[in-house]
Structure formats: structure tokens, C-alpha cells
Amino acid sequence: MNKNDPLLEVQNLKTYFNLRGSILRKHSKYVKAVDTISVTVRSQETVAVVGESGCGKTTLARTILLLTHPTAGSIMLLGREGVKSKEFYRNVQMVFQDPDSSLDPTMKIRDIIAEPLKGLSNLTQKEIESRVLKSLEEVALNSDVLDRVPRQLSGGQKQRINIARAIVTEPKLVILDEPTSALDASVQAQILNLLLDLQTQHGLSYLIITHNIAVAEYLSDRIYVMYAGRIVEQGPTEVVIRKPRHPYTIALLASAPIPDPKRKNLLNVEIVGEPPSSINPPSGCRFHPRCPYSEEICSIKEPDLDPLSQDRFVACHFVNKTA
Amino acid sequence: MKEGSILTENVLTVENLSIDYESNRGPVHALDSVSIGIQPRSLTAIVGESGCGKTSLGLGVIGLLPMPPVKNITGKVWYKKVNLLDLDKEEIRRYRGTEIAMIFQEPITSLNPVYKVGQQIEEAIAIRDSRATHKNTDANDRRSEIIESLNRVRIPDAENVANRYPFELSGGMRQRIMIAMALAQKPSLLIADEPTTALDVTTQAQVLKLMRNLMNEVNTSILLITHDLAVASQVADKVAVMYGGQIVEEAEVNELFSAPSHPYTQGLLACIPTGSKAKARLKPIQGNVLDLKQTVNYCKFAPRCPHVMDKCWESKPDLRTVEGEHKAACYLNE
Numbered sequence: 001m002n003k004n005d006p007l008l009e010v011q012n013l014k015t016y017f018n019l020r021g022s023i024l025r026k027h028s029k030y031v032k033a034v035d036t037i038s039v040t041v042r043s044q045e046t047v048a049v050v051g052e053s054g055c056g057k058t059t060l061a062r063t064i065l066l067l068t069h070p071t072a073g074s075i076m077l078l079g080r081e082g083v084k085s086k087e088f089y090r091n092v093q094m095v096f097q098d099p100d101s102s103l104d105p106t107m108k109i110r111d112i113i114a115e116p117l118k119g120l121s122n123l124t125q126k127e128i129e130s131r132v133l134k135s136l137e138e139v140a141l142n143s144d145v146l147d148r149v150p151r152q153l154s155g156g157q158k159q160r161i162n163i164a165r166a167i168v169t170e171p172k173l174v175i176l177d178e179p180t181s182a183l184d185a186s187v188q189a190q191i192l193n194l195l196l197d198l199q200t201q202h203g204l205s206y207l208i209i210t211h212n213i214a215v216a217e218y219l220s221d222r223i224y225v226m227y228a229g230r231i232v233e234q235g236p237t238e239v240v241i242r243k244p245r246h247p248y249t250i251a252l253l254a255s256a257p258i259p260d261p262k263r264k265n266l267l268n269v270e271i272v273g274e275p276p277s278s279i280n281p282p283s284g285c286r287f288h289p290r291c292p293y294s295e296e297i298c299s300i301k302e303p304d305l306d307p308l309s310q311d312r313f314v315a316c317h318f319v320n321k322t323a
Numbered sequence: 324m325k326e327g328s329i330l331t332e333n334v335l336t337v338e339n340l341s342i343d344y345e346s347n348r349g350p351v352h353a354l355d356s357v358s359i360g361i362q363p364r365s366l367t368a369i370v371g372e373s374g375c376g377k378t379s380l381g382l383g384v385i386g387l388l389p390m391p392p393v394k395n396i397t398g399k400v401w402y403k404k405v406n407l408l409d410l411d412k413e414e415i416r417r418y419r420g421t422e423i424a425m426i427f428q429e430p431i432t433s434l435n436p437v438y439k440v441g442q443q444i445e446e447a448i449a450i451r452d453s454r455a456t457h458k459n460t461d462a463n464d465r466r467s468e469i470i471e472s473l474n475r476v477r478i479p480d481a482e483n484v485a486n487r488y489p490f491e492l493s494g495g496m497r498q499r500i501m502i503a504m505a506l507a508q509k510p511s512l513l514i515a516d517e518p519t520t521a522l523d524v525t526t527q528a529q530v531l532k533l534m535r536n537l538m539n540e541v542n543t544s545i546l547l548i549t550h551d552l553a554v555a556s557q558v559a560d561k562v563a564v565m566y567g568g569q570i571v572e573e574a575e576v577n578e579l580f581s582a583p584s585h586p587y588t589q590g591l592l593a594c595i596p597t598g599s600k601a602k603a604r605l606k607p608i609q610g611n612v613l614d615l616k617q618t619v620n621y622c623k624f625a626p627r628c629p630h631v632m633d634k635c636w637e638s639k640p641d642l643r644t645v646e647g648e649h650k651a652a653c654y655l656n657e
Contacts, residue, residue, distance in 0.1 A: 184612060
């Protein structure tokens with residue numbers, strides 16, 4: 001597979017959760033957590049999905065992994081439809097946010113890392129053992145942790161174990177859900193460097209789900225900005241960060257604190273209100289109640305994700321106003 | 324530290340505050356001789372990673388640390404010429420809330436779920452009045468003050484919100500309610516422990532901007548406890564960086580970020596991703612955060628420090644002046 005060939009292609013994905021679904025209720029309500037989203041990850045590329053809590057980014061990750069059943073849409077991996085199979089999970093693995101709750105507290109580290117191999121491959125015990133050791137080495141941990149249990153490790157070490165478990169099947173794509181948000185700043189930097197090293201060594205692709213703009217900017221080649229279940233802007237990371245065009249992206253970037261007291265962006269933030277609930281999202285453009293450019297059409301018609309240039313898309317009726 | 328001038332100038336002066344906890348694996352030295360002064364109408368940020376003692380400092384100042392597990396608290400906490408550590412449980416309650424208020428990371432755990440938010444703000448107002456005048460004020464006056472304090476924290480439709488329960492409000496609204504309650508007592512100092520960590524970035528920006536504006540409106544000082552250097556850089560006047568229960572560097576905000584002196588501060592700044600991987604690889608601090616169970620007589624950062632010298636293993640550096648108000652605890656500055 002060559003660099004930049006499409007690896008994962010998600011088309012018009014919808015994930016709706018039935019709310020108080022009962023046979024007596026005729027019109028049941030839905031939480032439209034993921035509402036018609038298309039995402040592509042190319043070979044050896046890092047794609048970031050950024051958004052605030054409740055925007056549906058974690059549901060998107062879980063649906064791509066087939067841990068949540070999609071309501072509609074298609075998920076293609078390596079040109080084949082994604083179905084729950086050994087082959088699928090050999091190629092796609094995930095690292096979860098909380099390094100504590102994603103490791104079984106009663107299992108030894110050696111068994112935690114070996115577990116995906118036991119289920120997904122036909123390797124002998126000896127081969128499994130050597131793959132586990134190799135994986136552990138790659139996340140820069142000593143083999144003396146093998147017989148420990150998770151509580152004997154620090155937060156950073158636990159996240160390294162999570163990464164070791166994800167790469168042990170030699171996947172093509174690793175989905176990282178907030179991989180560093182539970183970690184301290186000094187440990188976060190170690191993990192980010194580790195992720196970059198693993199990517200170069202193994203030609204991995206990453207799909208990173210995060211609320212942290214700085215992490216997304218640092219790691220990703222392309223970025224998708226999610227708001228209330230929809231993609232509002234997408235494009236090459238550098239371009240989007242330097243010149244955001246959707247009013248939400250503009251507000252999101254302006255709200256992210258910069259570690260420089262001479263550039264006091266935070267105290268000039270204009271955005272008001274909070275993200276809407278996905279049960280009753282606003283009509284038309286979901287951002288219109290908070291948008292400084294909002295006009296009548298914004299509350300009536302939902303804007304399409306239209307191309308602005310090659311590889312760059314924005315869903316806004318008045319995209320000219322932010323030029 | 325000279326008494327007199329500093330005590331009258333500062334809202335709060337902490338002198339050599341040390342706090343030890345008891346644990347079943349031996350004592351934990353959470354704070355190791357911390358001294359810091361807070362000036363009127365200023366925002367001081369305490370920055371550090373988990374376990375550095377920043378929350379113990381905040382709780383220790385207003386006597387909210389339970390004994391046990393806390394074993395020893397030594398030092399002095401001067402507030403209006405009174406050493407708060409000399410007061411007994413009943414006496415310090417008169418300061419807590421009314422003179423020094425505190426807000427926490429998770430507003431939902433700080434609010435009573437079975438009372439409407441208006442009632443909870445009313446309670447704060449009633450306590451303030453009974454302490455000040457020893458009599459209760461008129462219910463109508465209190466009602467208008469509730470609305471006024473909700474308006475102060477920019478809550479739209481205050482009449483309606485006062486009649487809601489905490490679970491009906493969003494995270495950002497709840498933290499605004501906490502701020503409204505804290506400020507309703509008109510404290511001279513507000514201690515805010517990670518007030519925006521549970522909030523989204525756009526909400527965080529709104530709440531921090533609000534806190535900064537309110538500081539001047541209601542004439543209070545803020546002690547902001549945070550793990551986020553970027554947040555501190557945006558809102559603080561003065562920043563103190565903590566490591567292993569000590570303040571390792573303290574400076575005016577521009578000075579700290581333009582000329583960080585302690586290797587730990589430099590390391591923390593180098594850890595923050597700015598820009599793309601293509602431009603610069605991050606330089607993480609090696610190793611892990613210190614275990615506070617050890618009593619050490621050398622520099623606590625020495626095991627992780629890239630500039631470590633023989634001297635660093637021989638004795639512990641004190642917080643010394645680098646230039647003007649800029650202080651650091653490091654032998655490199657000698």
C-alpha cells in the first residue's frame with residue numbers, strides 16, 4: 001500500500017440513539033450523536049477530529065470501530081466493507097482516554113498486551129511471547145513490568161501499555177480517543193513523541209479524537225471540526241489553524257489558551273453560550289444561536305459542507321464573511 | 324520575612340507553610356515550607372502537575388484539611404493581621420466563605436442537588452448578613468440580591484435560573500452559580516481550584532474572562548490553582564510554579580514566560596505543543612513526578628533535571644531572588 005492511498009473511508013455515517021424507546025410511543029426521540037459524517041484517513045496519515053464534549057466525536061470513533069452499531073452509512077477499510085471480523089480488528093485498534101479504566105485491574109501486563117493476539121491470530125504461545133516483548137520495547141518500557149498489574153504502574157506507563165496492546169497486532173490504523181488528556185503535561189509530551197516515533201517506524205495511520213487543539217495541531221496532517229454531530233469544517237491542519245473559516249472553528253481556536261502572556265487571546269473571546277444538546281439541536285445551522293454572522297436563512301436551512309478549495313470544506317452560508 | 328509592611332500590603336501572606344499527611348505507607352510531605360503573598364485585586368496562579376501540593380495549599384489556607392489524614396500543619400497564614408492557623412474550628416468558620424471563599428473543579432459536587440440555585444445563593448447571603456450584623460435581612464432584599472448576583476456572573480434570564488435545580492443547568496452555568504455564591508459573601512480572596520478543568524474550551528474562556536473582570540468589579544483577589552500553564556499565562560498577574568510540595572519559581576507573568584529561570588519551568592514550557600510536528604519535536608521532561616513520601620535533603624528536581632550538578636545532590640536550594648520580584652529555587656542562578 002502506498003502512502004496517501006485511502007485506508008479508511010467513512011461515507012455518510014449516522015449513529016442515532018433511541019431515547020426512551022418504547023413500543024407504545026409512536027414518535028420516539030433520537031440523539032443524533034453522529035449525523036451524516038464522512039471521514040477519510042489515508043495511508044500513513046494522521047487525521048484529527050476536534051470538538052467539545054457532547055459533539056459526538058467519541059461516538060464517531062466507536063462507530064468506526066463497530067463497537068456501536070451504525071444507523072446508516074458505510075465504513076470501508078482497505079477497500080472492503082467493515083464487518084466485525086478478525087481481519088478487521090487486526091488492522092484497526094484503539095487507545096482509549098482513561099488509562100485506568102481501559103486496563104483490566106486483575107490481569108498481568110503480559111496478558112493484557114497478549115490478549116488481542118490470542119483472539120485474532122493463530123500464533124503459538126512462543127510467538128505471542130516474543131511479539132509482546134517487541135511491543136513493550138517499542139513503547140520504551142522494561143520487561144520487568146510484565147508480571148505487574150496495572151495499579152503498580154504510573155499514569156504514563158499505563159498509557160504506554162494501552163499503546164503497546166494496540167500495536168501488538170501490527171494494525172494499519174490506530175484510533176486514539178483523547179490519548180493524553182488524563183496525563184500531566186510532562187508525561188503528555190513523552191506520549192506524543194512516542195506516537196510520532198511509532199508512526200514513522202510502522203507506517204501507521206492515526207485517527208485522533210481530541211478536544212485539545214494544540215495536540216491536534218501538533219500531530220495531525222488533516223483536521224475535521226465537529227459541532228453537534230456534524231462536521232462544520234475540514235482541511236489540511238496548517239491551513240485550518242492559520243485561517244479558520246467556519247465561525248465555530250474561529251471561536252474554538254480563539255478560546256484555546258496560548259501559553260504566551262503577551263498574546264492575551266482568552267480575555268478577548270467573544271463567543272457566548274454553550275454547545276447545544278444533541279436531542280434537540282437548533283434548526284438550520286446548529287451553530288446559528290451562537291454565531292456572530294447569523295442571518296434568517298441560518299435558522300431555516302442547514303448549510304452543506306461545500307468545497308472551498310481542493311481538500312478544504314466549510315459548512316456555512318456566509319463563508320465569504322470570514323474571508 | 325519582615326512583618327508590618329508586607330502584612331498590611333498583602334491580602335494574604337503564607338509563611339513557611341508545611342503540611343504532612345499520614346498514609347498507610349508512611350508520611351507524605353505534601354507541602355514543604357511554602358511562602359507566598361497575595362496582593363489586593365490581583366490574580367495569582369499556582370501552577371503544577373498532579374501531586375505537587377497545589378490543592379493542599381489552597382485547602383490548608385482556609386483550614387479545610389481534615390485531621391487525620393493530615394498530621395502536621397506548621398507555618399503561618401496571615402490574613403488581616405490574624406494567623407489563621409492559630410484559630411480554632413469555630414473561629415475559622417467566620418473567615419471561611421465570608422472573608423476567603425473557595426470554588427472547586429466539579430461544580431456539580433459543590434452544589435446541593437435538592438435545593439434550587441436561588442435558595443443556595445440566598446443561604447450564602449443570609450450567612451454573610453448574620454455574621455456582619457447578627458440579624459437577618461428582609462426576604463425581599465435578599466431576593467433582589469440573588470438576581471443581582473446572578474446578573475453579575477452574566478447569567479441570562481436570572482429570574483428563571485434562580486428557580487432551577489443544579490441538574491437542570493450546564494457545566495458552565497453551574498460554575499457561574501458557584502462563583503455567584505462565593506462572591507455574594509463579598510470575600511477579599513477567592514481561591515479557585517481548577518475552576519475550568521471540567522469545562523469545554525469555549526466555556527472555559529468565558530468563565531476565565533468573567534473571573535478576571537469580576538476581580539475589579541467586586542474588589543477581590545483570586546488565587547487560581549491550575550495544572551495549565553497556558554491558562555495561567557492568559558489570566559494571571561503573578562505565577563508560582565510548584566514541584567514536589569515546594570514553590571520552585573515565582574514571578575510576574577510576563578517575566579516568568581519570557582525568562583523562565585528554573586529548569587522545571589523551562590521543561591514544562593517545552594512540553595506544551597505549539598505548532599506542528601513538522602516544525603519542532605517536543606522536549607519532554609524525563610522521568611516521572613516525584614514521590615512525596617521520600618524526605619530528601621537535595622533538590623527535588625535533581626533526578627529529572629538536565630542541568631544537574633554535584634551541588635544539587637548535597638543540599639536543597641532555597642527560593643532566592645533572580646531579579647526584582649522574580650525568585651527561583653535553583654543553584655544555577657547563583
